[in-house]
Amino acid sequence: MKNSNLHICDAIIHPGELANLALPLPEQYSCSPLYMPIKVLHGKTKGPCLVIFSILKGDELNGLEIANRVVSALDPKDISGTVIAVPVLNVYGLTHYPNRLPSGHNLANCFPGDEKGSFGERIAYAFTQEVLKKADCCIELQTGDKNHNILPQIYCNFDNQQARRLARVFTTPVITKVENKNNRLRQTTEDLHIPLLVYQAGEAMRFDEGAITTGIEGTMNIMRALGILAGGVNTDVRPIASRDEEWIVAHTGGVLHTEVNLGQNVKKGDILGTITDPFGGTDFSEPVKAHQEGIIVGINTSPFIYEGLELFKIATFLDTSKAENVIEEWQQQQPDTQAT
Amino acid sequence: MQKNIQFTPVGFLVWIICAIYFLYELFLRTVIGTFQHPIMYDLHLSTVKFSLLSSTTYLLIYAAMQIPVGIIVDNFGLKKSVLFGVSVCALSSFGFSLANDYTSAIFFRMLTGFGSSFGFICLLVAVYDWMPHRYIGLFLGLSQFIGVMGPMIAAGPLTEITEVGGISWREVFVWLSIFGGILVLLVLLFVRNNPEKSGAYIILHRAQPMSARVFNNFMRWQPWLIGIFSATVYFAIEYLSENEGKSFLILKGFSTQFSSYMITLSWFAFALSSPLLGFISDHILRRRLVMLWSAIGYLIGLTLIAFAATKITIIAAFMLLGFGASAQSLAFANMAEQFKPQYLPLALALNNALVTVTIAINAPILGLVVEHLGYDASFVAIIGIALVALAIITFGIKETFCKSQADFTYLRQQTKPVAAH
Structure with missing residues (x-):
């Protein structure tokens, strides 16, 4: 079925269009405006909407790279539905590292946001209203904290059947359950009935090619599972759930x-x-x-x-030796890469 | 950053003066075709020599100057560039009116080409600097509309006025020089630059090496394809108007007056279609689609001109030709969408350079074809050029959806955040 126009703020994105949008963010005390980059691939045929976002804290560089490379690899003509990528959700955090927001708060806990609220709540409100509410599925791209190198894994709410099903096709060896009650962004996606996958790999402020490659493959596989991309789902990696x-x-x-x-x-x-x-x-x-x-x-x-x-x-894990085998098998499939 | 420009009376005045300069430039470009026979007689020219004087000389310097003009406008701003261009046009027109031999005519024609080379780029810069970007296609079209009044007046009406009044081509060029002088005064009084602003601040741009400005921007396929499309979809109307269009129709048995008015009619259709297609394109947020319709109309129009024999069909054909050629103004909008705003003069210069180079090179070649092989062969070549345009728009040019392809589209939130409690 033919796709219809997509509206984000005052922009109209047509079926078959790749649009680079810049969402104005709350003003600062200098005359330098901040914009949230939003890349939209709107397929010609109707389908689900996948939202990918990264840099929620300001230092998760692997996620930025994954989001950008995924968009570069796609052509709106080849997709059914829509992919909305936000490589940098917290532009203030990225440009003012290590500060996350002017208030010092965590942006994740500013969700779902408030039009008349604090700096962070206004960002969260704009993102929720203009982007998140359009999603049928959402992927958050994370890294570990600074100096914390993390094995690629997917976090999701195990109570959400669709999130759990999708987490199994992300091609990471480990899936871990997350609690949403301490994270208002995750709670917001639950309230909006949007399955959320949180991909975490590598460490903050570093590019890790292995983590980036796995993230790209995983995101592409999710798109296949959702029907956004044609082709069979890669089931080479059979992840194991961590207790x-x-x-x-x-x-x-x-x-x-x-x-x-x-x-x-x-x-x-x-x-x-x-x-x-x-x-x-x-x-x-x-x-x-x-x-x-x-x-x-x-x-x-x-x-x-x-x-x-x-x-x-x-x-x-319930069965640690099985987990070890899964991870070993996954590691053998990975190309030799090095963090930069 | 894309500017959010509002419509202002000052902006309108700047734009209209630049549009009149463009009209003046196009009049100077095509007026020589109206006086083909008297000039050929007075200066003892062959068809090829006249073609070199009317099109090639003028357009080669015009085309060669396009990229430099882009850089000049970039560096010196709109006002100084327009002022310089109009002054050169006024002086060269006076010089041309005094030409007694081929060499001096060529020299002043070159000088006119040099002065004219600033016209269209300055007009486009005025549109982008002063007019609301949401209606950019419409304003580009309106600019073409005003501009093509030049060739329209230079064709049918001028033929009639000069025949009735017994006015020579030399007198016409003196009047053109006076008109240029008046335009210089208007530019001095009213034209001004509109720098990019953010609140009370003027946004400055740091100087970049020439190589970065020129070469880095042109290392992509899309601008070249758009430029070639623009050139091929516009070539025939310009060529037929300046060179053989009138003679071809007379040869087909139509009267001199009817033939002249067909050239006027094609420019009239071009003038009307440019803002209309611009408006449609802005409204439906599509460039490529509208350009494709135009290219098809252009091809049909040319084919009909070549083969039709009745007046009605010829009228329809010339209207289709004008309609099709008006895709050129959309091509300018499309070209502008391929570049960051600071490279806009260069982008527009590239497009205009390709248009004029195509005309400058092909006009004498087609003149030779007409002399040696006849009109049918030349029309086969013209239709071939139109086919190139159709192929490029069908297979090569990507839809921009009226959004910049080199920059972000800056959103406006529907409800502006209000002050905290």
């Missing part, structure tokens, strides 16, 4: 010597790394041990550690 994930924190400060890799299976009591005296003046050395069996899905890449800092993230 829980937990960070191990440092109990002492010093220099961390990591002894494990992402995706590695560890047993309870295994040594994951050692913290030593940064000045080398003593023989001080404290091992960091796994407190439970599982797979390493997050590693702190900074050698300088202070007490209470998150060091290793361990995901637990």
Whole structure:
């Protein structure tokens, strides 16, 4: 069936059009205006609307790259439905890093937004009204925090059947359940009955080619699953659901010597790394041990550690050896890439 | 950034003066065709020599100047550029009126081409600087409408006026020089630049190396395809008006007056269709589609001119020719959408350069074809050029949906956020 025109603010996007839009954001005290970039691929034939967005905090660069490369790889003529990509949702956060918003708040918790509210709430309102409400499915592209390298994985609400079904085709080895109650953006998508997938991979302020490639493939596969793109869904990766994930924190400060890799299976009591005296003046050395069996899905890449800092993230599974096999198989399928 | 320009009386005045300059420029370009035989007689010219004087000399300098004019307008602004261009046109017209041999005629014709080369670019810049962008297709069309009054007046009405009044071509060029002088005064008094603004601030642009400005912008296919389309869809109306259109119809058995008026009619159709198609294009937010209709009409019109024998069919054919050629004004809008606003003069210059180069090169070639092979062969070539236009618009040019392809479309939220509680 022929697609109809799409309206975003005062712009009309026609079937078969690729539009680069700039949504004006709340004003600052300087005369430099901020705009949220919105890239719209509006297919000639009717179909679902997928919204992809990234840079919610201001430092998730992998997501920016994934969104841009996905748009570059697509032609509106080849899609059924619509793809709306917002490579940078929080432009203020990106340009004022490490500040996230003028108020210091997290943009995710400004949703669903308020037309008359704070700086962040006004951004959230514009995004919700003009973009999010048009979505049939939504992908948030995330990375770990600064110096936190994360194994590519999908987070979704397991209670949402469609989100769970789609999460299985994202081609990441691990799917993890998320709670929405502490994140107002995720809650907003639930309220709007939009299945949300959160792809997390790599670390903040870095490009990780492997994480980017997996994100692109996963997004394309979601499009195939939704019928936006023609072709069969890639089912080479059969992800395994994680029961829980937990960070191990440092109990002492010093220099961390990591002894494990992402995706590695560890047993309870295994040594994951050692913290030593940064000045080398003593023989001080404290091992960091796994407190439970599982797979390493997050590693702190900074050698300088202070007490209470998150060091290793361990995901637990019902069947850890099966999880290990899935991750090993997935790793073998990945091309050799390096973070930049 | 795309400017959000409102319609103002000052802007209108600037635009209308630039449009009159364009009218003047087009009049100067085509008026020589009206006096083909007296000029050929007075200066002892052959058909080919006349073709070189009327089209090639003028258009080669005109075409060669397009990119430099884009850079000049970019650097010196609208007012100085228009002032310089009009002054050169006025002086060269006076010089041409005194020409007694082929060499001096060629020199002043070249000078006219040089002065005229500023006309269209300045008009387009005036449209983009002063007119609301939402109606850009309409204003480009209206600009063409005013502009083509030049060739229209230069054809049928001028023939009649000069025949009745016994006015020579030399006197006409003196009057054209006086008209240019009046235009210089209007430019001095009313034309001004409209810098890009944000609130109370004027947005400045940092200087960029010439290579970045010129070459980086032209390393893409779309601008070239649009430029070639623009040239091929406009070529026939210009060629027939300046060269063999009238003679061809006379040869077919039509009267001199009827033949002259057919040229006027084609420009009249062109003048009406330009704003109309611009308005339709702005309204339905499509460029390519409207250009495709025009290209089809253009091809049909040319085919009918070549083969039809009745007056009614010829009238319809020339109207279709004008309608089809008006796709050129949409091509300018389409071209502008391929570039960032700061490169606009260059973009428009590229388009106009391709148009004039095509005419300058093909006009003498077709003159030779007419001399050696006859009119039928030349019409086969003209129809071939129209087919190129149709092929390019069908297969090469992408739809822009009236949005910039080089920049973001800046949205306006339907409800403006209000102050906090």
